[in-house]
Amino acid sequence: MTFNPLQERGIPLDKQLRNWRELNVTPTDPDHADPYTRCRIITMNGIEVEAIMFSHHLARHCPDVELKQQLARVRYIEAQQQKAVNWLLPGLASVLETTLAYEQVAVDLTAWVARMEPDAYLKQAYEFGVLEDFDHLYRYANLYEMIEHRKAEKIVDQLTEVMPGRPTYLHHRNPVDNVREPYDRNSAAPISKLHALTIMSAEQQTMNFYMNVGPMYMEPIARQLYQEIGLIEEEHVTHYESLVDPGESWWEMLLNHEYNECYLYHSFMETESDPKVKNIWELHLNMELEHLRLAAELFKRHDGRDPEQVLAPELPAPVTFEPNKAYLRELISTQIDYTTLGTGYVQEAHERFEKMQEAIMGGEKAPSERVIDDNRARSGHEYRLQTDGEHPVHSLAYNR
Ligand SMILES: [Fe+2]
Ligand SMILES: [Fe+2]
Ligand SMILES: [Fe+2]
Numbered sequence: 001m002t003f004n005p006l007q008e009r010g011i012p013l014d015k016q017l018r019n020w021r022e023l024n025v026t027p028t029d030p031d032h033a034d035p036y037t038r039c040r041i042i043t044m045n046g047i048e049v050e051a052i053m054f055s056h057h058l059a060r061h062c063p064d065v066e067l068k069q070q071l072a073r074v075r076y077i078e079a080q081q082q083k084a085v086n087w088l089l090p091g092l093a094s095v096l097e098t099t100l101a102y103e104q105v106a107v108d109l110t111a112w113v114a115r116m117e118p119d120a121y122l123k124q125a126y127e128f129g130v131l132e133d134f135d136h137l138y139r140y141a142n143l144y145e146m147i148e149h150r151k152a153e154k155i156v157d158q159l160t161e162v163m164p165g166r167p168t169y170l171h172h173r174n175p176v177d178n179v180r181e182p183y184d185r186n187s188a189a190p191i192s193k194l195h196a197l198t199i200m201s202a203e204q205q206t207m208n209f210y211m212n213v214g215p216m217y218m219e220p221i222a223r224q225l226y227q228e229i230g231l232i233e234e235e236h237v238t239h240y241e242s243l244v245d246p247g248e249s250w251w252e253m254l255l256n257h258e259y260n261e262c263y264l265y266h267s268f269m270e271t272e273s274d275p276k277v278k279n280i281w282e283l284h285l286n287m288e289l290e291h292l293r294l295a296a297e298l299f300k301r302h303d304g305r306d307p308e309q310v311l312a313p314e315l316p317a318p319v320t321f322e323p324n325k326a327y328l329r330e331l332i333s334t335q336i337d338y339t340t341l342g343t344g345y346v347q348e349a350h351e352r353f354e355k356m357q358e359a360i361m362g363g364e365k366a367p368s369e370r371v372i373d374d375n376r377a378r379s380g381h382e383y384r385l386q387t388d389g390e391h392p393v394h395s396l397a398y399n400r
């Protein structure tokens with residue numbers, strides 16, 4: 001069954017506004033919800049936040065008042081969608097529990113995208129990044145056990161393993177080495193453009209989240225760990241956003257954004273286990289079809305091309321949240337010692353990398369290392385969730 005969003009009719013824009021009652025969505029059940037439902041909610045929140053911020057940036061470059069008014073109308077609906085989506089979260093979760101869920105999204109969404117990405121250079125970018133968020137999950141899980149006395153499996157269930165990836169302290173690279181080469185907008189497969197937008201948006205919301213919630217903790221180790229990982233999420237946003245071809249016109253970018261929203265709502269509608277949440281995905285898909293139609297009109301008028309020239313003829317296979325354990329273990333055993341040099345990857349610590357490491361460590365251990373030592377001291381062990389056996393790298397095997 002093929003679905004071409006350019007051929008489908010959505011809800012007319014003037015019928016999309018919701019009142020307070022309609023916006024007041026029923027949150028998911030904190031004890032019984034599928035962890036991957038929470039992951040889909042977080043992903044779509046990141047996508048809607050990007051839709052809003054992209055539209056603001058476009059408006060700031062747009063001298064035509066009428067155009068600005070149209071952007072404002074659609075953007076207000078995006079803002080309502082963001083509220084409906086993010087308010088599906090049940091409110092009971094602590095900041096650290098939400099953090100664990102954010103890193104679970106980063107792990108299983110990026111791993112899926114890496115598996116599906118047809119372009120070798122882009123695939124490498126996702127494989128590189130996913131091993132870092134995988135390690136963040138392990139560091140935060142230890143902080144969680146230490147300060148909330150709970151285990152991360154309460155959040156991630158048995159779906160995502162928790163153990164060391166590329167050690168977090170080694171993620172601090174010279175910023176110059178975080179910039180990748182972009183895909184070529186004329187030759188890249190449509191799915192590659194969607195992947196890049198999706199992961200960029202997810203990492204951006206994680207960066208924003210840590211920037212805001214980090215100082216809400218009183219425990220010095222928590223404050224420091226959020227600072228450290230917050231800076232790495234800045235590196236990740238730089239890494240992923242540089243994959244997008246900056247030669248796309250504003251209208252082409254708008255078109256890709258709206259198309260990606262259609263793609264993801266459709267994907268999640270197809271794969272959602274919670275019927276109430278599924279209804280929201282379906283409603284929002286029907287709104288996005290109209291956003292896409294409007295963006296297509298603007299693209300034709302201002303870019304002078306047909307949307308069919310740049311978009312996929314039908315939606316690609318749905319983005320799916322599912323365990324990626326074997327894939328991640330394979331990456332850990334082959335790519336754990338990678339770093340970047342210029343726009344490529346190397347396996348040895350080069351001079352620019354070492355200078356950056358020295359400067360930022362200031363002769364001390366990073367918070368991400370101390371959090372493990374501290375938890376071992378306080379809980380008598382470090383936290384791991386190895387459902388599929390011992391760690392694939394011998395030197396990182398768990399010794400009690
Ligand atoms: Fe949207
Ligand atoms: Fe992360
Ligand atoms: Fe990240």
Ligand SMILES: [Fe+2]
Nearest residue numbers: 258261288291
């Ligand atoms: Fe939209």
